[in-house]
Amino acid sequence: MSERVIPLVDQRPSGRAMPSALPAAPSLSSSRPPAMPLDALKRPLRDLRISVTDRCNFRCSYCMPKSVFDKDYQYLPQSALLSFEEISRTAKLFASLGVTKLRLTGGEPLLRKHIEVLIAMLAELRTPSGAPLDITLTTNGSLLAKKAAALKAAGLQRVTVSLDGLDDTVFRQMNDVDFPVRDVLAGIEAAQAVGLGPIKVNMVVKRGTNEHEIVPMARFFKGTGVVLRFIEYMDVGATNGWRMDEVLPSADVIARLQAHWPMVALDAAAPGETAQRWGYAKAGGGHDASAGEIGVISSVTQAFCGDCNRARLSTEGQIYLCLFATHGHDLRALLRAGASDEDIAGSISALWSGRTDRYSQLRAMQPPEASEPGARRVEMSYIGG
Numbered sequence: 001m002s003e004r005v006i007p008l009v010d011q012r013p014s015g016r017a018m019p020s021a022l023p024a025a026p027s028l029s030s031s032r033p034p035a036m037p038l039d040a041l042k043r044p045l046r047d048l049r050i051s052v053t054d055r056c057n058f059r060c061s062y063c064m065p066k067s068v069f070d071k072d073y074q075y076l077p078q079s080a081l082l083s084f085e086e087i088s089r090t091a092k093l094f095a096s097l098g099v100t101k102l103r104l105t106g107g108e109p110l111l112r113k114h115i116e117v118l119i120a121m122l123a124e125l126r127t128p129s130g131a132p133l134d135i136t137l138t139t140n141g142s143l144l145a146k147k148a149a150a151l152k153a154a155g156l157q158r159v160t161v162s163l164d165g166l167d168d169t170v171f172r173q174m175n176d177v178d179f180p181v182r183d184v185l186a187g188i189e190a191a192q193a194v195g196l197g198p199i200k201v202n203m204v205v206k207r208g209t210n211e212h213e214i215v216p217m218a219r220f221f222k223g224t225g226v227v228l229r230f231i232e233y234m235d236v237g238a239t240n241g242w243r244m245d246e247v248l249p250s251a252d253v254i255a256r257l258q259a260h261w262p263m264v265a266l267d268a269a270a271p272g273e274t275a276q277r278w279g280y281a282k283a284g285g286g287h288d289a290s291a292g293e294i295g296v297i298s299s300v301t302q303a304f305c306g307d308c309n310r311a312r313l314s315t316e317g318q319i320y321l322c323l324f325a326t327h328g329h330d331l332r333a334l335l336r337a338g339a340s341d342e343d344i345a346g347s348i349s350a351l352w353s354g355r356t357d358r359y360s361q362l363r364a365m366q367p368p369e370a371s372e373p374g375a376r377r378v379e380m381s382y383i384g385g
């Protein structure tokens with residue numbers, strides 16, 4: 001992969017070489033954009049999630065538990081990270097293959113120095129039909145109050161903020177660095193004030209840990225324009241000690257909400273959307289748009305691989321075709337070997353064309369009881385959510 005020192009417990013699987021480009025189809029004009037590939041299950045490529053750092057100032061137990069990500073953990077050296085030029089070139093090539101949406105993530109993306117410079121570069125990109133890309137960012141919110149205005153000015157459209165509860169004691173325990181709820185709420189307010197909306201708030205629900213926060217969170221965000229999304233605790237990575245009995249199925253989340261407010265199922269806003277949408281109902285039925293909506297992301301109990309159109313780019317330039325993949329494909333090697341745009345786009349296209357990943361669907365047929373320490377799936381903090 002690179003000459004970096006391999007830590008004793010390296011959670012980053014080694015990458016594979018990218019496939020070489022398929023022979024180009026004969027075309028009348030050399031300026032024609034490359035064809036947009038479908039994968040082996042006929043899914044298009046629409047969404048690229050870009051991890052800009054493997055570091056984080058939180059230690060959420062379901063993502064970067066302190067026992068593994070301690071003071072001796074060896075993060076990637078600066079030289080291993082993709083530069084902003086490499087990231088924006090990669091995003092441009094992905095856009096030429098059908099990607100219309102970019103999500104910056106991590107680790108904590110706001111820890112990457114001068115992230116707004118990268119956002120401004122990405123905001124210049126266009127789809128083959130000339131439309132700007134949809135650019136969003138997922139953050140723990142800790143630096144958002146400080147950075148919201150600069151992010152907006154650089155061209156960021158929206159943010160998703162993670163917040164696992166309003167109870168300060170519970171939240172401080174879950175982030176495991178004693179970070180207070182009020183500072184995340186200040187970040188959400190600042191993002192709303194500068195127009196980084198509609199804001200989404202992600203709450204990972206762990207049975208027995210923060211399930212009692214479901215209703216207070218819904219009550220707090222109802223009618224504010226913020227879309228709260230409840231995420232089933234996932235068996236991503238190999239370090240969080242995941243257990244099935246700590247997963248609270250989305251159906252239970254909806255049932256708990258329905259005990260307080262009548263809810264109506266809403267149609268998906270876009271194909272490949274990860275969340276199922278639910279709205280608060282009006283007195284006579286139908287959706288009360290002024291009360292807003294919530295989402296549930298049921299990656300454990302209801303697989304949504306069928307229309308998964310997401311690729312992921314790790315901090316060091318590995319392409320992952322699935323959140324649960326055990327290895328990536330080394331795009332950085334191509335970028336740094338001086339490959340042409342055409343060759344790189346061809347390699348990405350060939351890679352996507354061979355994609356068969358559908359981990360959640362397969363898991364639904366044979367659910368794991370606990371995360372297997374030996375299964376070296378990539379960590380969420382490295383690949384991004």
Ligand code: SAM
Nearest residue numbers: 062063106107108138139140162202233234385
């Ligand atoms: N640090 C940023 C944040 O927390 O928003 C961005 C990266 S984080 C890996 C992206 C999203 O993944 C967050 O909303 C987080 O709650 C979610 N996540 C992390 N580990 C998870 C797990 N085991 N199950 C479900 N969601 C998880």
Ligand code: SF4
Nearest residue numbers: 056058060063107140
């Ligand atoms: Fe950090 Fe986000 Fe992972 Fe929490 S979920 S440890 S904030 S990367």
Ligand code: SF4
Nearest residue numbers: 305308322323359360
């Ligand atoms: Fe997509 Fe993999 Fe998640 Fe299925 S398990 S929805 S293929 S990322």
